[in-house]
Amino acid sequence: MYTNRFSTFLSFVRKECYHIFRDRWTTIILLIMPVLMIILFGFAISTEVKNAHIVVLDPSQDAATHAIVNKLATSEYFTIDRYVYDLKEIDALFKKDKIGMCIVFSERFYENMMHSGDAHIQLIADGSDPNYAYTLTQYATALISTYQQENLFQNIKLPYQIQTDIKMLYNPTLKGAYNTVPGVLGMVLMLICAMMTSISIAREKEMGNMEILLVSPLKPITIILSKTVPYIILSFINFATILLLSVFALKVPIAGSLGLIILISCIFIFVSLALGLLISTLVNTQMVAMLISGVVLMFPVILLSGMIFPVESMGVFFQWLAKILPANWYIAAIRKVMIQGLGITSVVKEIIVLLSMAVVLIAVSIKKFKVRIE
């Protein structure tokens, strides 16, 4: 009897896979979507700059200025366009819209730096595009600070202080991808587990299959488990895709323990499945299931997770709303572990919150499911 039941379960899982893979568009969307999201949020919607052309005005031409220029040139953010010898040339170059920034060193830079501490660097950027200009100067400042730290440390006072911004610490060049990867992970797992599970159960109801299954000797728990298994597998595939893309394409390293990231993701997948299950007990059609998961789950995650707009600058109501979204807790935990490289002790709170959400959601949906059968 046991093996019999298990083979029934397997044939159900297989059936669910047919639903996914026999519909070409479903397959394409489910497998390609995470890749698109990473590309979209990682490259397209990004404030970060690559290979901006800069101009150098260096009357000193000494060891220090060469080292700093070299540091900028070897980073992937800047390309040295040319050297100029007069400030007047710069204006013309900016007007021709060819360069992003100009770096101007003071005279006898190295000598002054070592003795009087009175060496200056001026960064000139095109303020007509404030975001771009701000980003460029931030990058350059960060790189110069690094040079300062590495080489000179003590008795020198460059006009730049070491930044104490947390983002600078773990993300020295303000790479957008550091913020994007945890966000996309949260979104994709939520989408696959909650949305797809609720839609696929709603489909059984809409087509009348659920009625037949409830009249059959099959246990409701078998029906539900077999419907979730393919989406669990799918979300692991997506999870791996996103991590690989982020490490190799976006160059976001995994700073913390991979095992911990997987553990947190498993808990989150569980929460999302429970949420999908709850939605499916409330609705009867695929359309409504899709709308509810889209409007209630996706938009808040995109808008309130801090991926695009910082939550700290929102009103109290939205901050509260952001707190009850499971995805936000997940994204916060992943940020801590993956980007900041923190251990399990620093994400205990997130894990507890996610686990309690899972318990509550499962309890409510089981209750709802039973009521419906009766």
Added chain:
Amino acid sequence: MYKETHTHEEHLSIVAQGLTKRFGSFTAVDNISFNVKKGEIFGFLGANGAGKTTAMKMLCGLSKPTSGNATVAGFDVSTQSEQIKKNIGYMSQKFALYEDLKVWENMRLYAGIYGLNDNEIKSRTDEILQQLDFQNERNTLVKALPLGWKQKLAFSISIIHQPDIVFLDEPTGGVDPAARRQFWELIYQTADKGITVTRTTHYMDEAEYCNRICILVDGKIVALDSPKQLKETYSAQNIDEVFRLLARKAIRNQ
């Protein structure tokens, strides 16, 4: 398999006594009693909301009666719903086949649910495909089949595990008269094999094909007899007339 049987009721598939279902103050099914013989085609006839579906749900073990009791295939609906589920088949008007599964995959899936082993599944599948003359459609996706074919397939699948009783809830909705006639032929073949067929319908002409029909009005049985006998009793031309005569007394909104 061990089955609890009552010797004097051995030829009966369904025995209902005072079966009642209330939802709050609303009485959906009001104290109905009837017997259905083995191999009989038994029809529940009634307007929407008359209690047909609720009565059927109680007999399938999906819904517990508020009072009264019933046995289906020898099992008590209140306490032995798991055993009942193994011994009945069910088909609704939605047909409930998986559209993106092939014909044989649908068969295998449902057969597996009822615990048939691989050999049984294979022989039943071949048997059904032959009976329906569907041999060429074995590997066709169900969504590519015409509606009438889907209906016949859905019915055959609902009895793939050879249950004692099959419940059909408005199974002929939306199909043309020719397909309905073919479907009835299939029902007769099934009943000849000793499987009891219980069905609900609101097509009056279809009611004539049943061995006996039970007319429900406001959750109560107002008539129960063979179509021929009912027409005689109410001196009517057809069942439609009988039904109009009886349903006139209905209080409940449709």
